[in-house]
Amino acid sequence: MSNTFKAKIWKLNDDIDTDIVLPTEYLALKSVEDMKPYAFSPLRPELAGKIQPGDMIVAGKNFGCGSSREQAPEVVKALGISCVVAESFARIFFRNAINNGLLLIECPALHDAVSEGDVAEVTPGEKIVVNGQTFEIASLPENLMDILNAGGLVKAMRKRNGLD
Numbered sequence: 001m002s003n004t005f006k007a008k009i010w011k012l013n014d015d016i017d018t019d020i021v022l023p024t025e026y027l028a029l030k031s032v033e034d035m036k037p038y039a040f041s042p043l044r045p046e047l048a049g050k051i052q053p054g055d056m057i058v059a060g061k062n063f064g065c066g067s068s069r070e071q072a073p074e075v076v077k078a079l080g081i082s083c084v085v086a087e088s089f090a091r092i093f094f095r096n097a098i099n100n101g102l103l104l105i106e107c108p109a110l111h112d113a114v115s116e117g118d119v120a121e122v123t124p125g126e127k128i129v130v131n132g133q134t135f136e137i138a139s140l141p142e143n144l145m146d147i148l149n150a151g152g153l154v155k156a157m158r159k160r161n162g163l164d
Contacts, residue, residue, distance in 0.1 A: 004123040007056035007082045009130070010047065011116040012040075016059055017066030018093065022075045032071065032078045039075045053080030056120065060086065060111050064093025073097035083122060085110055098144050101152035107137050 019042065026038040039048040057063075057076070063086035064072060073096045076084065083103040097104050103124060113133060114120070120130040125139030140148070150156035158164040 004121060005054065005082060006119055006121050007054055008052065009056055009058050009114055009116055009118045009120055010051060011111070011114065012043070012057060012059040012063075014060035014087075015062045015065055016043070018064060018069050018072040019066055021064065021072040022069070027069065027071055032074045035071060035075050036078050039079055048079060051079045051081065054082050055080065056082050056122070057084045058086070058111055058114055058120075059084065061088045063087075063089050064097070065090040068092045068096065070096050070100070073100045073102045077102040083124070085120075085122075085128065087111055098140075098147055099153040101148055101150070101155070103148055105137050107135050110135050 020040060022035055022039055023042055026035050029035050037048050041048070063084060073093060076097070077100055081102070083105055084097070085105045085107050087108045088106060089097075089104055094104055105122070105124070105128070107128060110128060110130070113135070114130050118130050120128050122128050125145070126137065128135045128137060147153050147156045150159050155164070
């Protein structure tokens with residue numbers, strides 16, 4: 001997870017709640033793959049179909065507020081999003097995302113400095129470079145990085161217990 005990568009930015013605003021990430025009516029679908037086309041549909045119905053593997057989301061404050069549904073970070077990861085960068089995250093969403101192997105980065109200054117379609121170079125735990133500007137970012141604790149590097153909490157625990 002410490003390797004630098006480039007990602008196209010999809011920009012969202014403040015208070016993107018879990019009902020926007022994945023509306024309640026799609027929770028009954030059989031799999032997260034079936035749910036993917038409906039991600040962000042109340043806000044931008046076309047967005048899920050435009051996201052490419054490796055893209056990133058840059059959002060404002062309070063990303064992931066609302067319910068504690070684990071399908072919200074699962075569907076974001078299933079879309080192929082490399083990371084979500086926001087001014088702040090709802091705490092339950094933050095932990096659910098880490099447990100599902102989805103990298104989240106808090107960077108309050110980034111949202112207002114970028115436009116949708118910009119390409120960022122992300123070095124997790126160090127910096128984000130976009131449009132010639134460098135934004136320092138905090139590193140996550142080692143235990144959370146272990147979970148992310150393993151691809152999620154279940155995979156990390158299987159590895160730790162010698163099951164994989």
